[in-house]
Amino acid sequence: MKGGKKIVCFLFLLFGMGFNLPFFCEEDIYTKLREKMVRHQLLSRDITDEMVLEVMRDVPRHLFVDKRYWNQAYEDYPLPIDEGQTISQPYIVALMTQHLALKKGEKVLEIGTGSGYQAAILSCITENVYSVEIREKLAKKAAETLKKLNFNQVKVKWKDGYFGWEEYAPFDAIIVTCAANHVPPPLISQLKEGGRLIIPLGSTLYFQTLTLITKKEGKLNVKHILGVRFVPMVGKAEEKRGK
Ligand code: SAH
Numbered sequence: 001m002k003g004g005k006k007i008v009c010f011l012f013l014l015f016g017m018g019f020n021l022p023f024f025c026e027e028d029i030y031t032k033l034r035e036k037m038v039r040h041q042l043l044s045r046d047i048t049d050e051m052v053l054e055v056m057r058d059v060p061r062h063l064f065v066d067k068r069y070w071n072q073a074y075e076d077y078p079l080p081i082d083e084g085q086t087i088s089q090p091y092i093v094a095l096m097t098q099h100l101a102l103k104k105g106e107k108v109l110e111i112g113t114g115s116g117y118q119a120a121i122l123s124c125i126t127e128n129v130y131s132v133e134i135r136e137k138l139a140k141k142a143a144e145t146l147k148k149l150n151f152n153q154v155k156v157k158w159k160d161g162y163f164g165w166e167e168y169a170p171f172d173a174i175i176v177t178c179a180a181n182h183v184p185p186p187l188i189s190q191l192k193e194g195g196r197l198i199i200p201l202g203s204t205l206y207f208q209t210l211t212l213i214t215k216k217e218g219k220l221n222v223k224h225i226l227g228v229r230f231v232p233m234v235g236k237a238e239e240k241r242g243k
Pocket of ligand 1: 081085086087088111112113114115116117118119132133134135138159160161162177178231232233234235236237
């Protein structure tokens with residue numbers, strides 16, 4: 001930051017958080033907060049994938065949440081979005097992305113678009129991102145946010161993600177960002193040979209285990225990663241729970 005800009009930013013900080021900061025100050029402040037988040041929450045844990053670290057440094061997470069949460073956007077916890085849903089803690093977003101081991105050009109499906117933040121992260125690694133959201137309001141808002149921020153590669157659809165997105169299947173990777181007590185069978189069949197699927201599996205009311213499933217020679221390899229807490233998958237998954 002140039003000297004003059006630094007002084008202006010400093011004065012704005014000094015004279016109160018009640019004012020809106022000029023755009024160039026905001027940009028500098030959030031860039032620094034992201035850098036700090038990467039150092040303290042990702043590098044200090046087990047995020048080692050250079051590409052994941054780079055995109056976590058680049059994508060403006062604060063612009064995916066309500067303005068009143070901007071000052072918390074880079075903290076080590078989830079944040080509320082509309083309709084009682086949440087955007088995952090930055091570490092969990094990075095961890096899930098790292099386990100997907102995405103390569104440029106691969107096709108990835110996300111179930112649970114929410115704010116669109118995770119989809120934006122994925123779209124910096126590969127241009128083929130498909131994301132499904134069951135809540136109409138969230139699907140519309142996320143599509144708008146992604147467009148406004150120039151993440152034009154992401155395709156968002158309002159529908160029950162239990163059934164995947166047949167039209168674009170098969171996928172190299174599938175990421176489910178809501179909790180289910182079983183893996184929806186359509187997601188397994190829409191996963192390519194050699195494909196990776198990550199999902200929080202377990203009790204949808206309490207805790208789940210982040211689970212990585214890899215399809216090899218038609219068989220499923222299952223690896224348990226970490227205890228997590230996600231909002232439940234609703235729709236068909238819920239109906240099946242009731243039975
Ligand atoms: N990945 C999001 C956060 C996801 S929160 C982000 O980066 O912001 C979980 C989301 O899953 C919620 O938006 C919820 O509405 C959605 N969801 C729940 N059940 C679903 C289903 N059956 N199909 C698609 N989306 C679902």
